[in-house]
Amino acid sequence: MTTDTSLLDVRGLQTAFHTEAGAWLAVDGVDLTVARGEIVGLVGESGSGKSVTGFSLLGLIDPPGEVVGGQVLFNGTDLRSLDEESLRKLRGDRIAMIFQDPLMTLNPVLRVKEQMMEAILTHHPRTPRRDAEARCLEALAMVGIPAPEKRLDNYPHEFSGGMRQRVAIAIAMLNHPELIIADEPTTALDVTIQGQILYQMQKLCRQNDTAMIWITHDLGVVAELADKVAVMYAGRIVEYGPVSEVLAAPRHPYTQGLLQSMPGAAVPGSRLNQIDGMAPTLTGREAGCTFRPRCPHAGPECARAVPDRTDAGERYFRCYRPIALAQEQA
Numbered sequence: 472m473t474t475d476t477s478l479l480d481v482r483g484l485q486t487a488f489h490t491e492a493g494a495w496l497a498v499d500g501v502d503l504t505v506a507r508g509e510i511v512g513l514v515g516e517s518g519s520g521k522s523v524t525g526f527s528l529l530g531l532i533d534p535p536g537e538v539v540g541g542q543v544l545f546n547g548t549d550l551r552s553l554d555e556e557s558l559r560k561l562r563g564d565r566i567a568m569i570f571q572d573p574l575m576t577l578n579p580v581l582r583v584k585e586q587m588m589e590a591i592l593t594h595h596p597r598t599p600r601r602d603a604e605a606r607c608l609e610a611l612a613m614v615g616i617p618a619p620e621k622r623l624d625n626y627p628h629e630f631s632g633g634m635r636q637r638v639a640i641a642i643a644m645l646n647h648p649e650l651i652i653a654d655e656p657t658t659a660l661d662v663t664i665q666g667q668i669l670y671q672m673q674k675l676c677r678q679n680d681t682a683m684i685w686i687t688h689d690l691g692v693v694a695e696l697a698d699k700v701a702v703m704y705a706g707r708i709v710e711y712g713p714v715s716e717v718l719a720a721p722r723h724p725y726t727q728g729l730l731q732s733m734p735g736a737a738v739p740g741s742r743l744n745q746i747d748g749m750a751p752t753l754t755g756r757e758a759g760c761t762f763r764p765r766c767p768h769a770g771p772e773c774a775r776a777v778p779d780r781t782d783a784g785e786r787y788f789r790c791y792r793p794i795a796l797a798q799e800q801a
């Protein structure tokens with residue numbers, strides 16, 4: 472639900488890709504609220520539209536893609552109404568993005584120090600160099616880079632994959648953003664390093680009151696890290712709410728399927744591994760609920776139209792036949 476404390480309030484976001492077969496909505500009516508300092512996990516299988524959502528929020532969709540509908544209210548201002556120059560001022564300053572591949576942030580031919588200094592001075596040109604340098608060192612130390620004063624003069628290739636991602640995270644944190652959009656920043660790393668970085672980012676967000684949208688296909692990561700979860704399926708958020716509530720008692724059958732496919736989630740009688748069936752493709756989208764062909768609960772009403780949002784407290788879901796809560800079954 473929209474509240475006055477929302478830092479980010481996304482309403483009905485739609486992003487199309489124009490193809491020879493016509494315009495196709497990769498993001499189709501996303502509603503997402505992020506409060507100040509809150510961590511929201513955006514989870515869903517490959518191709519569900521998580522990255523396109525992240526890029527759309529920042530106005531980073533290039534042709535043949537286009538944001539075609541909705542609002543992206545950041546502190547009450549619709550980012551869609553801003554020109555490129557104003558957006559550029561926000562990006563890397565009040566809103567930062569961290570990508571799966573740190574080399575999307577890091578320039579391979581520049582020393583880390585130059586890149587970090589530039590990240591500060593572009594947005595805050597009057598910062599004294601000495602202060603900016605101190606902030607670079609502090610940021611590297613914060614993300615757990617040992618002996619940062621020795622590493623500032625290194626080039627990105629002189630860091631290991633995990634350390635390089637830490638540098639990218641340090642750059643994202645440099646200007647104390649209000650919001651970070653992190654697109655699978657740890658999936659390429661080994662599990663131990665992934666855990667360390669997750670923990671560190673959560674701590675940094677808490678310390679700095681930074682909000683974060685954490686994009687992942689791993690519900691385990693969401694359970695560890697996030698306050699809220701938004702479950703995405705075929706371009707829509709099908710379920711949203713506080714992590715503890717959604718994971719304990721999912722309302723949408725897709726969320727339940729994701730939970731049951733988690734390693735270690737073996738519930739007697741439930742199937743492990745993948746949810747049956749395929750996500751809808753460009754041409755394969757039918758009328759009604761897009762999850763219907765794979766849904767164990769589907770009934771005739773599910774074929775009629777896309778389910779509207781059902782709001783219940785802080786949660787919402789889009790399903791005609793939601794899983795009953797325990798008290799409803801009693």
Ligand SMILES: Nc1ncnc2c1ncn2[C@@H]1O[C@H](COP(=O)(O)OP(=O)(O)OP(=O)(O)O)[C@@H](O)[C@H]1O
Nearest residue numbers: 488497515516517518519520521522523524536688
């Ligand atoms: N430049 C593009 N042109 C056409 N279609 C695109 C483009 N970029 C993304 N798409 C389509 O938009 C849909 C959503 O893609 P997106 O990258 O957001 O998925 P995702 O949820 O981030 O998946 P993953 O977990 O694999 O990263 C996909 O079907 C994808 O093929």
Ligand SMILES: [Mg+2]
Nearest residue numbers: 521522523654
């Ligand atoms: Mg992606």
